Amino acid sequence: MPLTVADLLALRALRLTLVAGEGGRDRVIEAAHVSELARPGEWLHGGELLMTAGVVLPTDRRSCRGFVRDVVEGGVAALAFGVGHGQPHREPPGELVAAAEAAGLPLLVVPDEVPFIAVTKAVFAALAAEDRRALEHTVDVQRRLTVAATSGGGLNAILKVWLHATGRAAVVTDLLGRELVAVGESAPALLAAGRTVLDEVGGRGLLGSASVAVNGVTVAVQPIGARRLRGHVLLARPPQPQPGTVDAALVSLLTLELERRHLADEPRRRAGAEALARLLDGLPDDRAESLLSTFGLASPSVRGLAVVAGPGEADDLAADLALVLPGGLVRWSEDTVEALVLDEVDVTALLDRFAPKRPAGVGAALRPGSAAVSLRQARALLATSTRLGRPAEAGEHSSSRLLLTLGPPELLASFADTVLAPVDAADQRGQLLATLRAWLEANSAWDVTAQRLGVHRHTVRNRIDRIEQLTGRTLTTASARYELWLALEARDALAYAETAPDSSPRPQ
Numbered sequence: 001m002p003l004t005v006a007d008l009l010a011l012r013a014l015r016l017t018l019v020a021g022e023g024g025r026d027r028v029i030e031a032a033h034v035s036e037l038a039r040p041g042e043w044l045h046g047g048e049l050l051m052t053a054g055v056v057l058p059t060d061r062r063s064c065r066g067f068v069r070d071v072v073e074g075g076v077a078a079l080a081f082g083v084g085h086g087q088p089h090r091e092p093p094g095e096l097v098a099a100a101e102a103a104g105l106p107l108l109v110v111p112d113e114v115p116f117i118a119v120t121k122a123v124f125a126a127l128a129a130e131d132r133r134a135l136e137h138t139v140d141v142q143r144r145l146t147v148a149a150t151s152g153g154g155l156n157a158i159l160k161v162w163l164h165a166t167g168r169a170a171v172v173t174d175l176l177g178r179e180l181v182a183v184g185e186s187a188p189a190l191l192a193a194g195r196t197v198l199d200e201v202g203g204r205g206l207l208g209s210a211s212v213a214v215n216g217v218t219v220a221v222q223p224i225g226a227r228r229l230r231g232h233v234l235l236a237r238p239p240q241p242q243p244g245t246v247d248a249a250l251v252s253l254l255t256l257e258l259e260r261r262h263l264a265d266e267p268r269r270r271a272g273a274e275a276l277a278r279l280l281d282g283l284p285d286d287r288a289e290s291l292l293s294t295f296g297l298a299s300p301s302v303r304g305l306a307v308v309a310g311p312g313e314a315d316d317l318a319a320d321l322a323l324v325l326p327g328g329l330v331r332w333s334e335d336t337v338e339a340l341v342l343d344e345v346d347v348t349a350l351l352d353r354f355a356p357k358r359p360a361g362v363g364a365a366l367r368p369g370s371a372a373v374s375l376r377q378a379r380a381l382l383a384t385s386t387r388l389g390r391p392a393e394a395g396e397h398s399s400s401r402l403l404l405t406l407g408p409p410e411l412l413a414s415f416a417d418t419v420l421a422p423v424d425a426a427d428q429r430g431q432l433l434a435t436l437r438a439w440l441e442a443n444s445a446w447d448v449t450a451q452r453l454g455v456h457r458h459t460v461r462n463r464i465d466r467i468e469q470l471t472g473r474t475l476t477t478a479s480a481r482y483e484l485w486l487a488l489e490a491r492d493a494l495a496y497a498e499t500a501p502d503s504s505p506r507p508q
Contacts, residue, residue, distance in 0.1 A: 002028040003126045005078050005106045008049070011122055014114055016080070020097045021106035027077045032123035034116050039070050046075025049108075049123055051116045053082040054089055057096070064095040068103050079105055080119060084112020141165045142249040149253040158253055159183040166246065171234040172224070172254060175202065176324050176353075186217065186236055193217045194234040202353070205229045211237075222251050228316045230258040262319065269322045273331035276340060285369035292368055295327035297342065304363030304375030305339045305347060306382055307355045320354050338378070340371055351391055359383075360391040419487035422470040432470075433488070435463040440485045444475075 001007075006025040009016050018025070030047030036055040037043070044050070050071055057067055071079060079100060081092040092109060100107035110119060141162075148161040159170050159181055169184025171191045177198040179191060193214035201208035201221050206229055210221045218237040224230050233254055235247060275291055283291065292298070309317045314332040321339050322328035330339040337355075341347060343365040351360050361381025363374030374394075381392040417424075423432050435453060439460060442448040450457040464475060473480040 001130070003030075003123065003130060004028055005108075007126065008078075008123065009108070011126075014119055014122055015111050016108045016114075016119075019092060019107050019109055020100035021078070021104055023104055024078065024106040027106060029077045029123060030127070032120040034120070038067070041070035041072075041074030041076075044071065044074030044076055047077050048075075049078050049080055049119070050076045051080040051082065051110065051119060053087050054093065054096070057093070059093040059095055061095045061099075064093060064099045065102075068096070068099040068105060072103050072105055076105070078108060080108040080110050080116075082110045082112075082116060087112060138246050138249075141246055145249055145253050149256060155181040155254065155257055158250070158257065162250055166238065168238055169236040170250075172231060172258075173198070173234070174231045174323065175229065175320060177202070177232070180231065184236065189215070189217045190219050190234050190236055193219045194221050194232070197221055198232060199353075201232065202229065203356075220247070222247070224251060224254050224258050226255055226259050228320075230255070230262060265319075265323070269319060269328060269330070272322055272328040273318075276329045276331050276338065279329075279340065279368070279371045280375060282372055283369060285367055288368035288371065292327065292329075295329060297327040297329075299342045299344075300367060301343045301365040302340045302368055302371050302374065303343055303345075303347070303365050304361075304371065304373075304378035305341050306361045306363075306375065306378035307337045307339075307351070308359040308382055308386075309335050309337055309355065310358065311335070317355060321350075324350070324354070336379070336382070338375055340375070347393075348391065359385040361385055362391060362393040364394040413490075416487045416490040419471070419483060420491075422472075423467055426466075426470055432463055432467055435460060436467055436484060437488055439464060440481060440488075444481070 004025065005018075005027050008014070008029060009018060009025070028047060029049045031045070032049045032051065033040075033044070034051045035043065036052055038056050040050065040052075057063065068079075081089070081096070083089050083091050092107065097107060110116065144161050144165055145158060148157045151157055155172050159172065160183055162168070162170055163183040169182075169186040169190050171182040171187050171194065172180045173191075173194075174180055177195060182188075182191065184190070193212060196214055197210045197212050198221065201210050201223070206223045206225055208221075208223055208229075212219060212221070220235045220237065222233050222235065224233055231254075233251060235250075272295065275295060278291060279288060289298075292302070307317065309332070314335050314337055318330045318332040318337045318339075321337065322330040325339055325345065326342055327340070330337065332338070341350075347362050351358070359382050361378040361384070363377035363381075366374045377394045381394060385392040420433065423436075427433060435449070438452050439446075439449045442452065446457045446460050449460045453460065467484075468475055471484070473484065475481055475484070
């Protein structure tokens with residue numbers, strides 16, 4: 001336990017007496033210092049037992065109050081006043097006693113026969129003994145944690161020893177902040193407080209840590225993992241300061257355990273990769289559904305996901321996705337990771353968490369028997385994603401529009417302007433192009449187009465005739481209709497590309 005004022009008073013050899021500040025008996029003493037300065041506060045670091053004989057201390061009320069205020073502001077733990085033969089004072093000045101009492105500052109009297117050096121030695125001997133006890137406790141906790149880690153009991157055994165040795169609640173989470181194991185009555189509150197920073201801390205990988213106080217609960221969040229983040233440990237604040245090596249030992253052993261789990265999961269990941277390969281080879285719906293059910297998946301539709309990993313990161317990214325995705329159907333080849341995800345999975349959040357700023361394609365939601373089609377779509381969209389600077393999804397725009405984004409923007413703009421410029425010049429309100437698009441999408445059906453636009457069918461005919469005159473194209477031919485439709489799609493593709501925050505290609 002830390003050295004307190006009460007502990008110092010209990011040392012009979014020092015014969016100290018307390019004459020003021022009774023309520024400060026529990027104050028912790030961290031050092032001892034002698035000073036005869038009139039204003040020693042600026043030389044204090046905090047937590048000292050300040051010893052003085054009052055050589056230059058005036059005994060009037062104002063001076064004593066100023067002296068006490070100065071040392072209190074300096075963070076002093078207690079004041080020891082030397083008295084007796086050969087000292088300036090036979091007893092502490094009454095105004096000093098009153099000032100200390102008013103400030104709640106413990107004031108100890110050191111008798112003449114006890115030199116200040118004896119008090120100093122006693123303080124530092126007690127502090128050294130406390131350091132020794134703390135070190136012995138740390139070594140004992142580390143030894144017990146190591147025994148638990150090597151016993152085969154896993155995370156639960158390690159945290160039980162931790163709780164018994166330190167009395168501190170702890171929670172271990174996986175990459176998504178899901179609880180793996182928890183100990184201590186305050187564990188639920190600990191997890192609730194830690195969730196407020198887990199996403200932010202997790203985004204910084206192994207460099208991310210935090211300490212946060214929420215609703216009176218203070219929690220330290222530490223990353224777990226060797227080369228790559230595997231999870232987090234949330235620790236309650238200790239009631240008394242403890243050596244940081246205790247927490248570090250726990251984090252190290254938890255890292256070993258989660259890395260062991262990661263290696264032990266390799267057969268499951270390999271089985272998921274093999275199952276994904278079978279689905280890609282093509283299976284009837286009933287067999288595909290049966291295969292998915294063996295991995296705990298029961299869904300009428302799945303989506304293909306393809307991600308370009310960073311250099312040398314494909315294996316680790318695949319392992320991360322296999323851990324957090326239901327079923328864990330993930331495989332990788334070279335720098336590309338492929339996975340099957342359930343339609344309800346938030347793919348955007350998933351990519352933001354595990355593959356931020358990496359090219360990614362997301363296929364359409366299809367029945368299990370067509371999983372190979374969705375994955376082919378996802379792979380085909382990787383180039384588009386690279387160009388857009390964000391994930392590309394098969395369902396967000398037409399396939400032709402996505403393909404058009406592969407071309408240089410200036411080429412698309414030039415083509416669209418060449419075809420549509422005459423209409424642009426004569427169509428300030430955009431009615432002609434809106435009519436053209438609706439008419440083409442309605443397969444040239446006049447009545448359907450008129451109904452969609454809310455105009456008379458003759459108005460539609462007049463506008464299409466006007467477009468023929470302006471462009472010099474006869475829209476009764478399929479080639480003319482196709483060219484105008486392609487120009488409209490090119491403009492939409494340009495608008496689609498401009499929705500990305502940064503449309504420049506990203507490094508592979």
